[in-house]
Amino acid sequence: MKTNLLDFDLDGLVAWCQAQGEKKFRAVQLFRWIHQKGVADFSAMTDLAQSMRQTLQAHAEIRALPVITRHDSTDGTIKWMFDVGQGNAIETVFIPETDRGTLCVSSQAGCAVGCPFCSTGAQGFSRNLTTAEILAQLWFAETTLRREFATQDRVISNVVMMGMGEPLQNYSALIPALKTMLDDHAYGMSRRRVTVSTSGVVPMIERLSQDCPVALAVSLHAPNDALRDRLVPLNLKYPLAELLQACRDYLAFAPRDFITFEYCMLDGVNDTDAHAMALVEWVRPARGEPLPCKFNLIPFNPFPASGLLRSPPERVKAFAAVLSGAGIVTTVRKTRGDDIAAACGQLAGDVQDRTDVAGRRAKTIQIHA
Numbered sequence: 585m586k587t588n589l590l591d592f593d594l595d596g597l598v599a600w601c602q603a604q605g606e607k608k609f610r611a612v613q614l615f616r617w618i619h620q621k622g623v624a625d626f627s628a629m630t631d632l633a634q635s636m637r638q639t640l641q642a643h644a645e646i647r648a649l650p651v652i653t654r655h656d657s658t659d660g661t662i663k664w665m666f667d668v669g670q671g672n673a674i675e676t677v678f679i680p681e682t683d684r685g686t687l688c689v690s691s692q693a694g695c696a697v698g699c700p701f702c703s704t705g706a707q708g709f710s711r712n713l714t715t716a717e718i719l720a721q722l723w724f725a726e727t728t729l730r731r732e733f734a735t736q737d738r739v740i741s742n743v744v745m746m747g748m749g750e751p752l753q754n755y756s757a758l759i760p761a762l763k764t765m766l767d768d769h770a771y772g773m774s775r776r777r778v779t780v781s782t783s784g785v786v787p788m789i790e791r792l793s794q795d796c797p798v799a800l801a802v803s804l805h806a807p808n809d810a811l812r813d814r815l816v817p818l819n820l821k822y823p824l825a826e827l828l829q830a831c832r833d834y835l836a837f838a839p840r841d842f843i844t845f846e847y848c849m850l851d852g853v854n855d856t857d858a859h860a861m862a863l864v865e866w867v868r869p870a871r872g873e874p875l876p877c878k879f880n881l882i883p884f885n886p887f888p889a890s891g892l893l894r895s896p897p898e899r900v901k902a903f904a905a906v907l908s909g910a911g912i913v914t915t916v917r918k919t920r921g922d923d924i925a926a927a928c929g930q931l932a933g934d935v936q937d938r939t940d941v942a943g944r945r946a947k948t949i950q951i952h953a
């Protein structure tokens with residue numbers, strides 16, 4: 585089988601090229617052709633020596649993911665479903681705004697965390713994506729959109745690792761993908777514009793701060809361990825106090841001077857004023873240092889298996905007012921791509937649930953208990 589060059593960050597590509605007898609600067613040229621120019625045909629890489637192009641033809645390829653479906657929302661959001669083999673499919677979403685274009689990228693086929701308000705979690709878990717499968721989402725979206733918008737300029741300015749999966753549970757594949765997003769010879773994105781969203785894999789938050797510190801978003805969703813254990817089952821392993829300390833520690837290395845907390849608003853579950861006040865106590869303790877943060881309140885997108893409902897708009901407003909009143913910057917996420925099921929928590933490709941996460945989750949999670 586040919587080597588998929590999307591599997592490498594620049595260091596990896598240099599090592600691969602050197603193993604073929606090529607010099608480092610040739611790897612840099614090749615990296616630029618692939619990621620800056622979006623070229624997959626080696627014969628079009630005109631500044632590479634003929635002999636190198638022949639080696640590439642024989643041993644390598646740029647293997648994109650087959651597209652199963654594409655849906656275009658009336659608000660400009662685009663959702664692709666990609667085939668990743670063996671009955672698994674993942675989803676990727678492009679969200680255009682006036683001042684930026686954001687790509688929401690998946691890191692796993694399914695997710696093992698099993699949050700009961702999330703369509704991905706409801707499907708269970710099949711496997712981690714490879715670096716190539718993570719980068720192929722960006723490579724394909726960028727090259728496709730550039731062609732459709734008839735522009736040479738970059739269309740995707742921001743990446744959020746908020747699609748299917750828990751990115752920090754796929755750490756070894758994630759890091760080369762992040763490095764490629766940031767690399768000036770590839771996508772050249774600012775660290776502030778690449779966000780890893782985690783449900784709280786505490787040891788990996790610390791490793792990320794050392795290996796590739798990018799913007800961090802944490803899926804919080806509850807202000808105490810008893811509720812968070814049920815809403816984000818990973819909390820059983822890494823409880824709130826440990827998670828919030830990891831966030832404090834991360835700030836010393838983060839490209840932004842705050843952590844973003846995501847909070848999905850679930851009617852009657854986590855959306856009372858008392859919940860909001862408990863959150864304030866965590867991040868603005870009466871005694872101790874405040875934790876610089878922003879809250880992003882996410883309207884829940886109901887799906888039948890969840891048995892959960894969206895908080896009414898007036899409740900979300902009142903909840904936001906408690907946080908804002910305590911001096912915490914709080915936004916309510918605009919839902920985008922509702923009409924194509926591309927909004928937050930709605931991504932659900934096709935997952936062969938090899939670990940029966942969905943089955944176990946259905947037996948053990950009772951949110952209203």
Ligand code: SF4
Nearest residue numbers: 695697698699702705
């Ligand atoms: S919310 Fe995130 S961590 Fe939880 S199940 Fe969904 S994808 Fe996994």
